[in-house]
Amino acid sequence: MSEQVKNRVKELLSSGKIKGFLGLCSRNGHIAPHLFVNADDLDNLVVGDKLAAGDSRYPLNRQLINLVRAYPDETFGILVRGCDERGLTALASWNQVDPNKIEMVGIACPRELALACECLKPYPESFVDGEKCEGVSPESVARIDTLQVKERFDHWYHEFSKCIKCYGCRDICPMCFCNECSLENNELIRTGEIPPEIPTFHLTRAVHMAGRCIDCGLCSEACPADIPLRTLYKKVADIIDKQYGFRTGYDGAQKSPLNFLGGLPE
Amino acid sequence: MDYRTVLTTCTHCGCGCNFYLEVLDGRVIGTIPCKTSPINEGKLCIKGWNVHEFIQSKKRLTQPLLRKNGELTEVSWDEALDFTARRLKEIKDAHGADSLAFLTSARVTNEENYLFQKFCRAAIGTNNVDHCARL
Numbered sequence: 001m002s003e004q005v006k007n008r009v010k011e012l013l014s015s016g017k018i019k020g021f022l023g024l025c026s027r028n029g030h031i032a033p034h035l036f037v038n039a040d041d042l043d044n045l046v047v048g049d050k051l052a053a054g055d056s057r058y059p060l061n062r063q064l065i066n067l068v069r070a071y072p073d074e075t076f077g078i079l080v081r082g083c084d085e086r087g088l089t090a091l092a093s094w095n096q097v098d099p100n101k102i103e104m105v106g107i108a109c110p111r112e113l114a115l116a117c118e119c120l121k122p123y124p125e126s127f128v129d130g131e132k133c134e135g136v137s138p139e140s141v142a143r144i145d146t147l148q149v150k151e152r153f154d155h156w157y158h159e160f161s162k163c164i165k166c167y168g169c170r171d172i173c174p175m176c177f178c179n180e181c182s183l184e185n186n187e188l189i190r191t192g193e194i195p196p197e198i199p200t201f202h203l204t205r206a207v208h209m210a211g212r213c214i215d216c217g218l219c220s221e222a223c224p225a226d227i228p229l230r231t232l233y234k235k236v237a238d239i240i241d242k243q244y245g246f247r248t249g250y251d252g253a254q255k256s257p258l259n260f261l262g263g264l265p266e
Numbered sequence: 267m268d269y270r271t272v273l274t275t276c277t278h279c280g281c282g283c284n285f286y287l288e289v290l291d292g293r294v295i296g297t298i299p300c301k302t303s304p305i306n307e308g309k310l311c312i313k314g315w316n317v318h319e320f321i322q323s324k325k326r327l328t329q330p331l332l333r334k335n336g337e338l339t340e341v342s343w344d345e346a347l348d349f350t351a352r353r354l355k356e357i358k359d360a361h362g363a364d365s366l367a368f369l370t371s372a373r374v375t376n377e378e379n380y381l382f383q384k385f386c387r388a389a390i391g392t393n394n395v396d397h398c399a400r401l
């Protein structure tokens with residue numbers, strides 16, 4: 001429950017500035033992603049901390065894309081943490097959303113969540129609730145980096161072999177917006193077969209998340225096999241940063257170095 | 267604009283995972299696993315993830331079909347049920363109750379499954395009852 005968030009949403013809805021606010025609400029004993037459209041109906045608005053901070057986050061940006069595709073002229077409000085803001089910045093650079101038609105209502109994540117996420121920037125640029133805490137560098141990546149190549153390969157092979165090929169990592173991802181997915185392309189992946197090809201399936205996705213992943217961790221949370229996907233994508237993001245000086249979602253003016261859309265390079 | 271997230275239960279197997287169906291202007295457009303559900307804790311299998319696709323599928327049967335002169339023909343529920351009841355009786359009378367077998371479904375409720383096996387055992391008189399989830 002956050003009075004600050006509620007007040008801000010009330011203000012946005014009653015001024016008519018936004019058509020609806022995409023956030024979280026408490027109903028049926030659960031926390032649900034929800035579109036609030038009425039300024040007087042915000043009693044159940046929550047920020048997604050049921051038992052622990054941020055334990056019931058949802059891919060709101062993904063839902064926002066559905067809404068703006070159907071209603072491109074409307075402006076929507078949305079609840080954002082640091083990762084969601086990075087997502088919107090990146091989605092705007094990929095022309096998936098129009099930043100002028102989005103009103104972000106930010107919250108900063110507490111230290112415990114930043115530690116659990118190993119989040120480099122656990123707060124959005126502006127926020128109405130929470131306190132800014134320092135970024136956390138990814139221990140999980142450093143740990144795997146200390147392994148010899150063979151051990152490292154064995155580690156990931158073991159993890160990938162647990163995969164049930166549910167495609168949940170893709171389906172939950174707020175940055176997966178392609179009309180045609182490589183993971184459904186028979187030339188790359190044998191589709192319709194279980195288990196998935198290892199490590200092709202996971203590495204194909206990892207390569208596709210290079211310059212795309214904003215490190216929200218929703219994929220890891222959705223993985224029924226508890227594969228530490230986020231760690232893998234963190235490593236990929238580190239490589240992109242090292243090679244190209246680019247981190248997804250931090251600077252809206254900077255395009256991903258792997259952005260091949262929009263014609264051939266000059 | 268009418269956008270809702272509707273909490274419901276997967277119809278594909280007995281686990282009973284919970285998810286939200288994303289409904290935009292009356293059309294189901296997506297599935298989002300429920301993170302606070304103690305059953306599935308924000309995870310789904312591939313069947314659950316794609317539930318929204320079958321709901322509005324054009325291939326979905328919406329009426330009973332009866333084969334007439336070799337052709338599957340749409341009929342009313344009354345006609346389909348009358349036909350089925352008559353044939354079940356005829357087969358049972360001619361060959362005994364154990365010549366019949368009944369398949370029920372993971373896609374109906376517990377209570378409906380209970381009623382179904384009761385019907386097989388008490389009304390028809392056979393234990394030949396099984397279901398599609400035993401794959």
Ligand code: SF4
Nearest residue numbers: 082083109114117119
């Ligand atoms: S990734 Fe960062 S901003 Fe997102 S929930 Fe975790 S700590 Fe918060």
Ligand code: SF4
Nearest residue numbers: 173213214216217219
């Ligand atoms: S952490 Fe996972 S869900 Fe989030 S953007 Fe990266 S790949 Fe997508």
Ligand code: SF4
Nearest residue numbers: 163164166167169223
């Ligand atoms: S979510 Fe996990 S189990 Fe499902 S396809 Fe992705 S890696 Fe495999």
Ligand code: SF4
Nearest residue numbers: 276278279283311314
């Ligand atoms: S999502 Fe999969 S495991 Fe869960 S109820 Fe549906 S079919 Fe069963």
